Amino acid sequence: MELFDVINKRKSVRNYLDEDIDEDSLKKIAKAGQIAPIAGEFQITIIKNKEIVKKINDIALEAMKNSGNEFLEERAAIPGYQPIYNAPVLAILSAPEENVYGGLTVSCVAENMILAATDLGLGSCYMITPTLAFMSTEKDELSKEIGLPKGFNPICAVAIGKEGTDELNVEREEVDNVKFIN
Secondary structure, eight states: OOHHHHHHHOOBOOOBOSOOOOHHHHHHHHHHHHTSOOSSOOEEEEEOOHHHHHHHHHHHHHHHHTSSOHHHHHHHTSTTOOTTTTOSEEEEEEEETTOTTHHHHHHHHHHHHHHHHHHTTOEEEEESGGGGGGGSTTHHHHHHHTTOOTTEEEEEEEEEEOBOOOTTOOOOOOOOOOOOOO
């Protein structure tokens, strides 16, 4: 696919088929993340272990229900809602606590990974809610379980998988937010 075709085809997928993703595709997606423009250290943790993905999902769902954030609580109250959207693969993107540009770095990493997934015919979704699991009382256990480097904080995540039916998908709206100065 050509670059602009990939960019225009990309969308946030919110339901995935229960199918494994091959290692070669995941390595290509990770490599795309590694070569993103960055400002400091970061870590990509790709989780294929269904038990760990489910654990992160379940802890994040409980955190959403008790967040005090109206949007998160409403979303969590949807019957059958899963914050990770049943994705078979979850990439957690983290950076050192002291890196003030960590959020910018991992956002660039995430975008490269998302575009690579799209180019490979896979669905993906940029998300923040899985990081709620790493703000819970189980954060130390989870961090150890996924091998998060000491002092690194999860900042965002990317769900990856083959696209299923997508009732939660929102049609992309045209926006008028570009101004040219001559």
